[in-house]
Amino acid sequence: MKILLLPFPVLGLVALVQASYINYTTVTGYFMQDEASTNADTFVYYEENFGLINRTYAADLNNPASKDMTQWQRFYREVSLLNQLSPNNVEYKVFFFGRHGDGYHNDAQAYYGTPAWNCYWAELNGNGTISWYDAALSPAGISQAQIAHDFWQWLINDQKIHTPDAYYTSPLTRCLETANITFTGLDMPKDSSEFKPTVKELFRENISIHTCDNRHNKTYIHDMFPSWIIEAGFSENDKLWNGVTAETDAAEAVRSKMVMDEVFLQLKMKQTSNLFVSVTSHSGEIGSLLSVLGHRTFSLNTGAVIPVLIKAETLERDVATTCKTWSVSAHCTAPPATSLASCVCAASAAPVTTLLVTVTSVLPTETGPVCYNTALPTDIVQAGRVGRV
Ligand SMILES: *[C@@H]1O[C@H](CO)[C@@H](O)[C@H](O)[C@H]1NC(C)=O
Ligand SMILES: *[C@@H]1O[C@H](CO)[C@@H](O)[C@H](O)[C@H]1NC(C)=O
Ligand SMILES: *[C@@H]1O[C@H](CO)[C@@H](O)[C@H](O)[C@H]1NC(C)=O
Ligand SMILES: *[C@@H]1O[C@H](CO)[C@@H](O)[C@H](O)[C@H]1NC(C)=O
Ligand SMILES: *[C@@H]1O[C@H](CO)[C@@H](O)[C@H](O)[C@H]1NC(C)=O
Ligand SMILES: *[C@@H]1O[C@H](CO)[C@@H](O)[C@H](O)[C@H]1NC(C)=O
Numbered sequence: 130m131k132i133l134l135l136p137f138p139v140l141g142l143v144a145l146v147q148a149s150y151i152n153y154t155t156v157t158g159y160f161m162q163d164e165a166s167t168n169a170d171t172f173v174y175y176e177e178n179f180g181l182i183n184r185t186y187a188a189d190l191n192n193p194a195s196k197d198m199t200q201w202q203r204f205y206r207e208v209s210l211l212n213q214l215s216p217n218n219v220e221y222k223v224f225f226f227g228r229h230g231d232g233y234h235n236d237a238q239a240y241y242g243t244p245a246w247n248c249y250w251a252e253l254n255g256n257g258t259i260s261w262y263d264a265a266l267s268p269a270g271i272s273q274a275q276i277a278h279d280f281w282q283w284l285i286n287d288q289k290i291h292t293p294d295a296y297y298t299s300p301l302t303r304c305l306e307t308a309n310i311t312f313t314g315l316d317m318p319k320d321s322s323e324f325k326p327t328v329k330e331l332f333r334e335n336i337s338i339h340t341c342d343n344r345h346n347k348t349y350i351h352d353m354f355p356s357w358i359i360e361a362g363f364s365e366n367d368k369l370w371n372g373v374t375a376e377t378d379a380a381e382a383v384r385s386k387m388v389m390d391e392v393f394l395q396l397k398m399k400q401t402s403n404l405f406v407s408v409t410s411h412s413g414e415i416g417s418l419l420s421v422l423g424h425r426t427f428s429l430n431t432g433a434v435i436p437v438l439i440k441a442e443t444l445e446r447d448v449a450t451t452c453k454t455w456s457v458s459a460h461c462t463a464p465p466a467t468s469l470a471s472c473v474c475a476a477s478a479a480p481v482t483t484l485l486v487t488v489t490s491v492l493p494t495e496t497g498p499v500c501y502n503t504a505l506p507t508d509i510v511q512a513g514r515v516g517r518v
Contacts (some may be wrong), residue, residue, distance in 0.1 A: 154442075159438050160182060186204070208221055222406055225391075231270035274306070278312070296325070300345075300363070328358065334413050335408075373484065377455060
């Protein structure tokens with residue numbers, strides 16, 4: 130079985146084929162957020178022990194030590210057992226998906242209202258008072274990340290939770306800062322993996338024409354966190370944001386599938402247990418990841434974190450490179466006249482698709498398509514056949 134993996138999205142049409150396909154499913158019955166009865170709007174992860182349901186597991190049976198173990202200790206043993214009992218092509222991992230805390234772009238969107246934000250303000254780098262290009266955390270966002278930090282410390286001390294074996298983060302500043310505050314300085318058990326996250330391009334937010342989705346360069350990220358790992362192939366300048374075209378939901382879903390495949394393959398290669406994984410990302414992107422993982426829709430508030438138990442089954446399938454086009458988004462060149470859902474520009478000016486800001490990084494082909502060497506379940510038509518639709 131040969132796997133060809135591209136370290137970075139290919140721009141333009143390519144017809145590489147990989148001979149395996151990872152099929153992800155969310156294993157339910159362990160977390161409250163997987164149950165239809167749990168309301169995402171009112172669910173507070175740090176008041177609910179991350180949603181871990183109080184129950185006994187198969188791994189608890191006939192095991193006298195169980196009575197002295199916490200729920201999180203028994204859950205970790207259960208995930209280990211699921212892996213031991215499964216065939217070689219099946220793995221189980223727990224991903225902790227954390228949304229960044231409140232950023233200055235979130236505040237500006239609330240201040241201007243979503244229609245005016247989408248139509249005009251979000252296409253600028255800021256408003257003179259605040260900047261939202263690759264937005265940083267606001268003081269409220271810093272507090273939310275501190276809550277996550279304190280909650281992890283409580284879990285370590287009280288629940289004896291197994292801390293993440295690997296850490297990943299989106300390259301956008303608000304996620305770098307959130308991951309940093311959440312995990313720096315935790316008093317962890319001696320055998321824990323060090324907090325040394327990998328910055329991964331494809332964990333970024335859905336790429337709109339908003340400047341908050343345009344990332345800083347690699348040098349800036351490295352200077353901010355010199356000890357962190359920036360994945361191989363990460364470009365100096367942002368090659369994906371162009372301010373003119375936006376990723377569609379379908380394009381984002383393929384990217385989300387790609388980044389999950391990369392992480393599963395990378396962790397497998399390390400030959401250690403790697404059962405718990407932390408990912409710091411964004412609302413839109415976590416929503417997309419959850420859909421790729423077969424999880425029900427579950428929106429995260431700023432700063433929220435949810436664990437997901439994932440089953441990954443590697444199947445022998447021919448999968449072609451999948452290319453999805455992006456769409457052009459129109460906007461106004463001055464604050465819009467109305468705050469309706471659609472863009473109604475001042476003085477009846479027609480919406481334009483030209484940039485309002487100067488950028489150095491523009492896609493070679495502005496409307497894509499952007500291609501990834503993976504596919505979605507809906508792209509696979511039958512076993513052994515290339516199934517791009
Ligand atoms: C992926 O797994 C799910 C759940 O086990 C199954 O229903 C589905 O058919 C699988 N997809 C493929 C392509 O095998
Ligand atoms: C689980 O049990 C503990 C007490 O052992 C309790 O404090 C907690 O609220 C319970 N959690 C849920 C989700 O029922
Ligand atoms: C810029 O936006 C912020 C809200 O994020 C607002 O408080 C501030 O007054 C705005 N500045 C100007 C000059 O309008
Ligand atoms: C990282 O987090 C620590 C602890 O909260 C903080 O002291 C430090 O300033 C942060 N670093 C950056 C670059 O934000
Ligand atoms: C990276 O970005 C910073 C500003 O964020 C800029 O000062 C610097 O010149 C850039 N470096 C490179 C190598 O492009
Ligand atoms: C992108 O994410 C934002 C949240 O940051 C959301 O409002 C928007 O609908 C998303 N767009 C797409 C195309 O998914």
